[in-house]
Amino acid sequence: MPRPDLARLGVRHRRIPILAIGRDVYLDSRLILCKLELISSTSPSVHPPLGSSSSKASSEQLALERLLDVLTVDTSLYLDAARLIPSAVPAMKDPAFVKDRKDYFGGPLGQQPPTGKEAHAGAPPAASAALLRAESLAELRYAASLLESTLLADGRHWILGTPNPSVSDIEAIWPFHWLSSMPGAFLDGSGSQEAALGPAQYPRLFAWIDRFNSAIRAARRGQPSLVNRMDGAAAAQAVQATAYFEIPPKDAPPVDPQDPVSRAAGLRAGQRVVVWPIDTGMSHKDVGKLVRLSSSEVVIEVAPSDDAPSVLLHAPRHGFRVRPFTEVESPRL
Template sequence: MAELILHHYELSTFSEKIRVAFGLKKLAWRSVDTPPAPPRPLLMPLTGGYRRIPVLQVGADIYCDTNIILPALQRLHPEPTFYPAGSEGVARGLSFAWERAIWIPTIGVISHFIGDMFPAEFIRDRKEGYLGIDISKAAMAPSLPQHLQHVHAQYAWLKAALADNRPFIFGHAPSALDLTCYQTTFLMRKNCPPEVDQLAGLAPLAGWYDRVAKLGHGTPQPMSAEEAFAVAKAASPTPPTHLQANGDPTGLRAGQKVTVTPDDNARVPVSGTLVAADATEIVIHRHDAEAGDLHIHFPRLGFEVVAA
C-alpha cells in the first residue's frame, strides 16, 4: 500500500483534525510542511489549483478536504473505526454542520486575543484569496459579541452530550465527530491565553479535550515537497472501486468534463474528467505535464460540481 502523505502546516486547525485521526488509528505517515498561503508550486499541480489545507496524497490519488480524507482513511485502515456504534451518518452530518457554524466565530475569538499579531500578508491572503473577510483584530473586534454568542450556543450541545461524564461523544470510543469538535477547540486553546476557556465557555470540556489530544499524531516522518511530487509522478491513480462509474444521483456520467468548486470560501474551480461519483464523493482525472495522471477526490457536501 502506498504511503500516506499529508500536506499541512503546524497551526492549521483542519490539519490537526487529520493528525489526530492518524493518532486514533496509530498510523505511520509522511509529513510535508506546506506554506500557510500560496504559492505552493509543487502542491498546486497535484490538486489542480485547490488551495485549502490539508491535502492527503496516496500515490497519485489526491484527497481534498477533511470530509473526504477521513472516509478515505477509514476505507484504507478500517480499525479502529472513526464511526463507533453505527455513528457514521450522524458523525459525518454533524461534522459538516459544526465546521460551517463555528469556523468564522472561532476566528473572531482568536482575533480578539492575537489578531494584531497576524502578518499583513497573511491577513491579505485570507481576505482576498480565502475567506473573503478581514481577520485583523481591528476589523473583527466589533463582531466579537456575536461571535461569542455563536461559540457558546454551538458548544452548549457538545457540553450537554458529555454531561454524563462519558469519555467521548458516542461513549467510550473516539469518533470522527470528536476530532471535528476538537480541532476548533484546539485552535482557540493553542493560540490564545488561558482566559479563552472562560470567555468561550470551554473549561467544562477540558477533560474531553485532553482525552482527544492524548490520541497523539501517529508516527510522522518528514518528507519534502519534491519527494512527494516525485511519488505522484512515479505512481498511477488507483481505480475507485468503492464507487460506481455512473453512480452519480444527479446524472453526471463518467468521461464528462466537470469543474469542482468549494461552495463557501477559497472558490477556486478544479477542472477534470469525471471518473466516478456518488452522493458522497466525486473523483476526477487530471493530467499534469510534469506530475502525470492523477485522481483528485472531493466530498459532495460543500462542493459544487458543474458539467463543463
C-alpha cells in the same frame, strides 16, 4: 494562498490537509476520514463498533457524527472560530496572510465602522472588529453550552461513550481544541483579561480537551516510526510514480445517470469540468476530465501540464460544486 506543492500535481485547491493514496488525491477532511477508514483494517478504527444486537446503535452513532459535523462546519461556527484568532498571532500581522484570509473567506474577518457617506441614514450600524469578535465568541459559547449540558453532562470521557476518541469527538472538538492552543483566543475584546470561554464556565468541555490532547500524545508515542518527511517536489514525484489506489466497480456507470446535477448539466465521463468548494477557498477551482460522479463524490483527472503524469482528484459532493468547464470560468491558480 497558492500551494506550490499541490500545483506540482496539477491541483489548484488551496485548503489543507489533503490525502494521497497512490495516485488518488483526496480533498476535504470528511472524505479523507472515510477513505482512511477503508484501509484501517490493520490499525484501530476511529468509528465505533457496530451495535451488538442490531445496526440501530451504529446508525444512531453515525447520524450523531454527521450532525456534529454540521454543527462545526456547515454553520457559521467555522467562520466564528476564525474570527477569534488573536491579533497577536504572528501570521495576523502579515499583510499577505490577511489578504489571503480575505480571499479564502470571501471577505474580511473583521471590519471597521463606516464613516462619512458610508454611514448613510437608515442603515444599521456597522460592527467594529471588537464587536464582531464578541458576537463570534457568543456563538462559540452557545455551542460549548450545548456540549457541556448534553453529550458531556453525564461525565462520559468521549462523545459516544467509547473507550477511545471516535470521529464524533474529532468533529465536535476541533474549534475548541484549535482555539484553546492560542493564548487570548477566548477574550471578548472589551479589555478584560478574564476569558469568556474557559474551564471555569465549561469544566467538562475543557476536561474533554485535556483528554483529547493526552490521547494524541499517546498515539504519537505508540507510532513513532509513521512519520517520513519529504519535501514537496519529492512527494509529488512519489505520488505520480505510483499506481492508482481505487479500482472502480465494473458494474457501476462512471457518471450516475440519475444524478440531478448530471442530468441538468448534461455531464458525461471524459468531459472537461470544473470543481470547487462552495464555502471557503471558492476562488481556487480545479479543472480536469470527469472520471466518476456519484452521490458521494466527484473524481476528475488533473495534471500540472499536458506532458506530466496525471492524478485522480477526489472531492465530496457535499460542500462542492461540479459544472461543465467553459473558458468564462477562468479558474485562478
